[in-house]
Amino acid sequence: MVNKVWKALDDPTRRRILELLREGPLNAGELGARFNMTGASMSHHLNLLADAELVEREKRGQFVIYELNTTVFQGLMEWMLSLKDKTKGESDESNT
Amino acid sequence: MVNKVWKALDDPTRRRILELLREGPLNAGELGARFNMTGASMSHHLNLLADAELVEREKRGQFVIYELNTTVFQGLMEWMLSLKDKTKGESDESNT
DNA sequence: TTGATGCTTAGAATATTATCTAAATATCTA
DNA sequence: TAGATATTTAGATAATATTCTAAGCATCAA
Numbered sequence: 001m002v003n004k005v006w007k008a009l010d011d012p013t014r015r016r017i018l019e020l021l022r023e024g025p026l027n028a029g030e031l032g033a034r035f036n037m038t039g040a041s042m043s044h045h046l047n048l049l050a051d052a053e054l055v056e057r058e059k060r061g062q063f064v065i066y067e068l069n070t071t072v073f074q075g076l077m078e079w080m081l082s083l084k085d086k087t088k089g090e091s092d093e094s095n096t
Numbered sequence: 097m098v099n100k101v102w103k104a105l106d107d108p109t110r111r112r113i114l115e116l117l118r119e120g121p122l123n124a125g126e127l128g129a130r131f132n133m134t135g136a137s138m139s140h141h142l143n144l145l146a147d148a149e150l151v152e153r154e155k156r157g158q159f160v161i162y163e164l165n166t167t168v169f170q171g172l173m174e175w176m177l178s179l180k181d182k183t184k185g186e187s188d189e190s191n192t
Numbered sequence: 193t194t195g196a197t198g199c200t201t202a203g204a205a206t207a208t209t210a211t212c213t214a215a216a217t218a219t220c221t222a
Numbered sequence: 223t224a225g226a227t228a229t230t231t232a233g234a235t236a237a238t239a240t241t242c243t244a245a246g247c248a249t250c251a252a
Contacts, residue, residue, distance in 0.1 A: 040211080070180045079111075080173060194252085196252100199246100
């Protein structure tokens with residue numbers, strides 16, 4: 001649901017996480033080290049990002065590796081463009 | 097600040113308001129009539145949208161007319177694209 | 193000028209979210 | 223197996239956000 005994506009993106013920590021993953025996959029510990037926050041809190045944020053499918057998680061041994069998934073952005077951008085162009089999108093409510 | 101834009105967009109009511117304004121400007125009362133919500137609550141949402149510069153407001157007589165402003169989307173879309181393309185954006189933190 | 197209409201602001205109640213500590217689970221290593 | 227490391231889950235607390243009612247301000251129309 002698109003709702004989850006907007007929710008996930010409405011937080012500076014989570015947006016920063018996505019920016020860090022831009023350079024490549026990182027595990028939960030590596031990500032957590034970049035923030036002034038407990039691992040539990042980080043895990044919470046990572047859960048929201050994974051729920052929104054903005055990241056993929058993969059367990060490798062004792063580590064959990066997170067990787068950016070940008071395919072979800074397509075829907076958001078189309079929605080924004082549909083507001084810009086009167087011709088496109090025709091008030092599609094499936095994205096709200 | 098981009099923070100306000102993400103915040104403003106993280107709400108189904110506010111996203112629906114923007115969709116309604118897609119067809120053209122509407123006053124606060126016309127917008128409010130489309131939602132099951134008091135005028136005070138609507139006013140709150142319109143304030144957040146105006147703060148984020150996603151809408152322009154103009155007073156005409158006793159009415160306050162709201163109009164969509166999509167220029168703000170540019171920044172969000174660039175940020176998303178910078179996550180998609182490794183080549184672009186180069187971890188610019190001004191958008192977080 | 194009085195009353196009605198349109199909209200916003202103030203303040204309170206409720207719901208949601210972010211964060212923490214403590215504890216649990218899973219994996220690795222000696 | 224025992225202990226150490228990596229991560230998540232549970233439960234509590236504090237901060238934010240949504241919504242309401244009541245009251246306020248501005249404008250219009252009689």
